[in-house]
Amino acid sequence: GDSVTQMEGPVTLSEEAFLTINCTYTATGYPSLFWYVQYPGEGLQLLLKATKADDKGSNKGFEATYRKETTSFHLEKGSVQVSDSAVYFCALSGGGGAQKLVFGQGTRLTINP
């Protein structure tokens, strides 16, 4: 079945550092790919998405490119801030009638001032 694998955390960086969180997937067909973010005490909210190969999703300075050849959707940000501290989830939405999201295990990111 479909699956998503994220780099294990926790990840701790200093403010203004460069961020990469790796995500790879296994899926049949052509899934849509997502990054969700969960701030402390809150639910998940969509950060960015890409629906086809070579698409780049971007939001709040974060970017991720849908790479079909490497089945990857790595999250990047050039200069992180303390307010970016959160748990990040990579997810895919496969085809078929179920239309459910499959999530990675989450990566906890802490940014120190």
Next chain:
Amino acid sequence: DADVTQTPRNRITKTGKRIMLECSQTKGHDRMYWYRQDPGLGLRLIYYSFDVKDINKGEISDGYSVSRQAQAKFSLSLESAIPNQTALYFCATRPRQGNTGELFFGEGSRLTVL
């Protein structure tokens, strides 16, 4: 007010008790989902519903049941709670059409089973 509301937000209960977690939404979405979040495991799907008459099991439905009382309401029940059901539970919604897969989440219900 939140578009997807979960109650209770926190609950502590004892083994063997019956627990109901409720979800209501004002987004007008047809599809509703219950997920469970455990550290290091991400979110796993428990049940999902496409409308009032359409209920489907997810990957970890054992020990849980659901009820779709109306388009806007989707409840998750633990008939006899056990400690390994201690987790953070999320309700989510999405529309039937015009959507590339994005889910809209509630703020979560933290359940502790002693």
